[in-house]
Amino acid sequence: MYRNSRQIILKKWHYLVASRHRYSQKTNDLSKIRNIGILAHIDAGKTTTTERMLYYSGMICNMGEVHDGNTVTDYMDQERDRGITITSAAVTFPWKNCNINLVDTPGHIDFTMQVEQTLNILDGAVVVLDSSAGVEAQTLTVWRQADRYGIPRIVYANKMDRADASLPLCVDLLKSKFNITPLLLQIPVKESSGRFIGLIDVITKTIQTWHGACGQKVLSTAVEENTKQWEIICKSRETLIGDLADMDDTIANLFLDNGIDSIDSDQLLAAIRRVCLSQKGIPLICGSSYKNIGVQSLMDSIVNYLPSPIERHNLDVFKAFGSSLSARVFKIVHEKQKGPVTFLRIYSGELEKSQKIHNATQSKSENVGRVMIAYADDYNEVEKAHAGAIVAVTGLKSTVCGDFITSSGNALKVALKKLANSSNLTQEQSVEKLGVDLHVPDPVFFCSIEPPSQSYQLALESALSQLQREDPSLKVRYDEETGETILAGMGELHLEVIGERIKTEYKIAVDMSRPQISYKEGLLSSAKEEHKLDLKIGSTFHSVFVIMSILKAEPNKKLLSLDNSPDNASNTAAIHLNKLNIITSSVKAALTHGPKLGCPVIDVRFVLHWLETSKGTSDTVLSSAVNQCVHKLLKTAQTKLLEPVMNVEVVTDEENSSIVISDFGRRRGSIQDITNRSNNRVVTALVPLAELLGYSKDLRTITSGSASFSMEFHAYHEVSSKDEAEAVKNVTGFYPF
Ligand code: GDP
Numbered sequence: 001m002y003r004n005s006r007q008i009i010l011k012k013w014h015y016l017v018a019s020r021h022r023y024s025q026k027t028n029d030l031s032k033i034r035n036i037g038i039l040a041h042i043d044a045g046k047t048t049t050t051e052r053m054l055y056y057s058g059m060i061c062n063m064g065e066v067h068d069g070n071t072v073t074d075y076m077d078q079e080r081d082r083g084i085t086i087t088s089a090a091v092t093f094p095w096k097n098c099n100i101n102l103v104d105t106p107g108h109i110d111f112t113m114q115v116e117q118t119l120n121i122l123d124g125a126v127v128v129l130d131s132s133a134g135v136e137a138q139t140l141t142v143w144r145q146a147d148r149y150g151i152p153r154i155v156y157a158n159k160m161d162r163a164d165a166s167l168p169l170c171v172d173l174l175k176s177k178f179n180i181t182p183l184l185l186q187i188p189v190k191e192s193s194g195r196f197i198g199l200i201d202v203i204t205k206t207i208q209t210w211h212g213a214c215g216q217k218v219l220s221t222a223v224e225e226n227t228k229q230w231e232i233i234c235k236s237r238e239t240l241i242g243d244l245a246d247m248d249d250t251i252a253n254l255f256l257d258n259g260i261d262s263i264d265s266d267q268l269l270a271a272i273r274r275v276c277l278s279q280k281g282i283p284l285i286c287g288s289s290y291k292n293i294g295v296q297s298l299m300d301s302i303v304n305y306l307p308s309p310i311e312r313h314n315l316d317v318f319k320a321f322g323s324s325l326s327a328r329v330f331k332i333v334h335e336k337q338k339g340p341v342t343f344l345r346i347y348s349g350e351l352e353k354s355q356k357i358h359n360a361t362q363s364k365s366e367n368v369g370r371v372m373i374a375y376a377d378d379y380n381e382v383e384k385a386h387a388g389a390i391v392a393v394t395g396l397k398s399t400v401c402g403d404f405i406t407s408s409g410n411a412l413k414v415a416l417k418k419l420a421n422s423s424n425l426t427q428e429q430s431v432e433k434l435g436v437d438l439h440v441p442d443p444v445f446f447c448s449i450e451p452p453s454q455s456y457q458l459a460l461e462s463a464l465s466q467l468q469r470e471d472p473s474l475k476v477r478y479d480e481e482t483g484e485t486i487l488a489g490m491g492e493l494h495l496e497v498i499g500e501r502i503k504t505e506y507k508i509a510v511d512m513s514r515p516q517i518s519y520k521e522g523l524l525s526s527a528k529e530e531h532k533l534d535l536k537i538g539s540t541f542h543s544v545f546v547i548m549s550i551l552k553a554e555p556n557k558k559l560l561s562l563d564n565s566p567d568n569a570s571n572t573a574a575i576h577l578n579k580l581n582i583i584t585s586s587v588k589a590a591l592t593h594g595p596k597l598g599c600p601v602i603d604v605r606f607v608l609h610w611l612e613t614s615k616g617t618s619d620t621v622l623s624s625a626v627n628q629c630v631h632k633l634l635k636t637a638q639t640k641l642l643e644p645v646m647n648v649e650v651v652t653d654e655e656n657s658s659i660v661i662s663d664f665g666r667r668r669g670s671i672q673d674i675t676n677r678s679n680n681r682v683v684t685a686l687v688p689l690a691e692l693l694g695y696s697k698d699l700r701t702i703t704s705g706s707a708s709f710s711m712e713f714h715a716y717h718e719v720s721s722k723d724e725a726e727a728v729k730n731v732t733g734f735y736p737f
Contacts, residue, residue, distance in 0.1 A: 033389065035124070039128070044129055055216075103121070121330045122149070126155075135170070135178075153279075160294070165196075181243050185201070210293045241268070243281065244271050247280040273305050283305050310388070315347055321411060322348065323349050324414070325351055327406075328403075334466045340394070348387050360412045443475050444646075447514065463508060487512075499512045521601045522601070523637050527637035530546065531547075533621065533625035546611050551606075554603065561605065585623070587626060597732070642717060642719065646687055656704075659703060667692065669685040690727065
């Protein structure tokens with residue numbers, strides 16, 4: 001797995017030693033826990049920053065560098081190759097009498113489901129900016145996601161060592177893009193040569209400088225009055241206190257009663273914490289992780305300003321569980337020796353080793369094996385873990401990422417009842433509030449995947465089922481007709497990364513077809529057909545006579561219903577449940593290949609009017625008869641081609657909004673809404689996915705990088721006859737004759 005194996009082995013050894021000796025805090029003191037995510041645009045420096053944090057907290061003895069491919073958090077091979085973070089690695093380390101559980105989040109739009117699952121379990125976040133670029137496209141996306149989950153955050157302006165780094169740029173962009181007031185707590189200090197050497201701390205009125213080979217020593221020097229730096233401090237404190245007074249009554253009163261100079265560092269710190277927790281203000285600090293400047297102050301800020309689990313009121317809903325366990329799975333990794341390792345955030349109660357748990361999402365019970373604290377790819381076993389903790393457990397076999405876990409089915413019932421009584425919610429609303437059900441977006445891309453030879457088929461199946469547990473947005477199905485295994489996912493890169501993981505982690509040299517858009521077929525009209533199948537196999541005579549109708553239906557409606565009319569009820573009521581199950585399965589199988597282009601048929605329902613089978617007719621023959629009848633129905637009713645249409649939201653400045661709108665016109669998009677958000681325009685449009693390939697690059701070009709976008713699946717829409725030729729080419733590779 002590791003390239004520089006000797007260095008990594010040494011590092012792992014130090015890591016284990018360090019973890020045993022230093023992980024001594026009482027993990028059940030909730031006020032001493034920080035569950036934090038790092039959110040950033042790719043390349044802003046979150047991996048480099050995480051590595052430094054582990055080093056300064058004593059969890060590793062050598063620092064890896066991203067470009068050397070030996071950092072602890074980016075431990076999967078693709079991440080090392082691509083330099084992007086794909087899975088959310090959890091890392092725990094001690095700092096200033098607290099335990100920081102740091103969850104790394106994926107940076108690419110295609111992995112949004114993972115980002116959202118991670119945000120679901122966080123109490124706070126550090127948003128890392130590249131200070132030479134400011135707020136970038138992905139920063140906008142993750143910021144909006146963090147807004148949705150109401151996550152308090154601090155901003156770390158990294159890369160201050162770069163000649164083109166600009167703190168004013170970051171401040172301006174934060175103000176204009178997010179309509180927030182950043183609370184500037186540090187000012188970079190540069191030598192006349194431009195070399196970045198330290199930070200002025202506005203709160204403590206000191207200059208901090210970093211020393212030692214890896215910046216492990218931090219020196220704080222009080223700034224003398226009547227110097228240029230003193231002037232900067234006075235001005236910055238004035239702005240900071242003025243801003244804080246607008247957000248916090250305590251500071252406003254102190255300021256009004258006794259003036260700026262009466263406010264001491266502790267009062268300032270407490271006020272910043274209050275406004276950060278209430279998300280009225282965003283502390284802004286700076287540094288250069290690569291040059292080992294500022295990371296310790298960032299860690300102090302995490303402890304000082306971000307909430308502990310008891311201060312995260314968005315998670316109060318889980319109090320309904322009292323002392324019973326409630327937890328969410330946000331990550332699963334498969335390890336050769338330990339098997340599946342499941343990462344959980346515990347919201348309430350305790351989780352002990354060998355405990356029986358109830359998977360509320362799947363209504364299934366399972367036994368936990370070991371309970372461990374995770375350090376990237378190393379673990380420290382514990383007897384039990386408490387509310388607020390992030391733990392890794394072994395032994396869970398059917399749990400998938402995103403599942404909601406409780407101590408028992410009864411604990412869930414009691415909590416739902418409590419919620420219903422206290423908040424006047426229906427059972428359904430309570431289930432939704434707790435996030436019991438897992439919402440997996442529809443996959444919009446697919447490709448076929450083939451093992452190098454038949455002997456690898458089983459290994460491939462097992463790899464795919466493991467990957468699906470880690471990432472429920474990956475779908476796998478076997479196409480009976482073509483004999484191919486089909487992967488479906490959220491984007492081109494999503495499928496590409498899955499393919500690479502199979503090659504590198506599972507050592508199966510799979511062949512994958514080019515990712516294609518997942519077209520579907522929808523009904524043009526309804527139809528009713530009868531079908532008879534008579535077969536003699538050996539000495540047994542098999543006979544099926546079936547009458548069925550096909551009709552258009554709303555998405556996710558019941559697939560098969562029985563004709564209960566007076567003429568037919570006597571027949572349909574007598575159909576055995578086992579036969580009905582076989583019929584439903586064959587209908588589903590038949591729908592995977594529509595008559596138009598062999599795409600799955602959706603939004604249909606069937607009525608079974610009549611079924612006769614002779615004695616001794618096998619299930620297989622019944623299944624074939626139904627399959628043939630469905631194909632007959634589809635041919636008669638005819639289908640039309642449907643394409644996935646995405647709901648796209650572009651946030652851009654006023655100037656570029658008309659360019660974005662006319663570009664949507666060229667992409668067969670229909671504008672849904674144009675609104676203002678702070679100084680920006682938000683354009684929402686429905687656009688066929690086929691027109692959005694490479695959109696992020698195109699958008700960057702047409703708006704000179706000033707816009708950001710996010711998209712999610714909206715619905716399948718009919719392809720007009722004008723655009724059908726292009727769609728046919730997308731599916732078959734050829735234009736139709
Ligand atoms: P991530 O994609 O956000 O995890 O970013 P990385 O930590 O992988 O960093 C991306 C690139 O920026 C790497 O080449 C780092 O060495 C470099 N980098 C990270 N932090 C700094 C910094 O403070 N200053 C400079 N100049 N480069 C940095």
